[in-house]
Amino acid sequence: HVTVSFYRWAAGMGRNGISNQFRTWDLRTGKEVDVWQWFGAKSEVGSYDMSALPARLKAVLFKDVVIDQECKLDYQGHGYYHLSLTDTGVRFWEEAYGSGCEQDFKLSYAELAPFLTAQGKQPGLAVLLVGEDPASLVYVRNKVKACGDVGFHSVLEKYEADLTEAALLARIDALNADPAIHGILVQMPLPRHINPHKVIEAISTSKDVDGYSV
Numbered sequence: 001h002v003t004v005s006f007y008r009w010a011a012g013m014g015r016n017g018i019s020n021q022f023r024t025w026d027l028r029t030g031k032e033v034d035v036w037q038w039f040g041a042k043s044e045v046g047s048y049d050m051s052a053l054p055a056r057l058k059a060v061l062f063k064d065v066v067i068d069q070e071c072k073l074d075y076q077g078h079g080y081y082h083l084s085l086t087d088t089g090v091r092f093w094e095e096a097y098g099s100g101c102e103q104d105f106k107l108s109y110a111e112l113a114p115f116l117t118a119q120g121k122q123p124g125l126a127v128l129l130v131g132e133d134p135a136s137l138v139y140v141r142n143k144v145k146a147c148g149d150v151g152f153h154s155v156l157e158k159y160e161a162d163l164t165e166a167a168l169l170a171r172i173d174a175l176n177a178d179p180a181i182h183g184i185l186v187q188m189p190l191p192r193h194i195n196p197h198k199v200i201e202a203i204s205t206s207k208d209v210d211g212y213s214v
Contacts, residue, residue, distance in 0.1 A: 071101035113151030131161040
């Protein structure tokens with residue numbers, strides 16, 4: 001996914017002439033997505049990226065927040081937050097109204113997993129390793145560990161080096177149809193008798209973790 005900021009400033013209108021929208025696209029499909037749906041909400045019509053915080057998300061973000069008396073009296077936030085994706089997680093923040101009391105939160109991708117799971121969308125990764133290459137084995141184990149660290153579902157399938165090309169392609173086809181698997185990674189290099197181009201072409205473009213099919 002990628003988030004793009006659209007900034008507009010209408011001259012002569014002061015603060016009221018400034019608008020800032022954050023819109024997110026799925027790079028695999030090219031379709032715009034409403035990231036608020038990951039948290040059981042949806043963006044306000046026409047805003048693209050703003051919504052009130054769902055109760056569960058608000059409880060997590062405000063867990064250790066203490067609003068001092070001055071902000072309680074001069075609080076100008078209206079309960080609607082922008083949302084955008086960053087390189088480290090998801091950011092939620094209110095429009096700046098000059099009071100200094102606006103909230104700005106960041107949720108790491110590791111902290112995001114429970115919300116996706118609650119929506120029935122726990123990300124799933126399947127890693128296929130053919131043969132016993134030591135470097136490849138370390139690499140795929142680290143991938144599986146990273147999935148566990150952030151609460152993702154993962155499957156590591158290890159096969160002997162004499163696995164047939166047809167058997168590998170059949171397994172990929174099954175994973176393409178598995179709704180619990182959202183990404184497929186076939187570790188390279190493959191044994192000489194398996195054509196890597198056929199393997200890459202067999203992986204669904206929507207599940208191609210390495211992006212070879214793009």
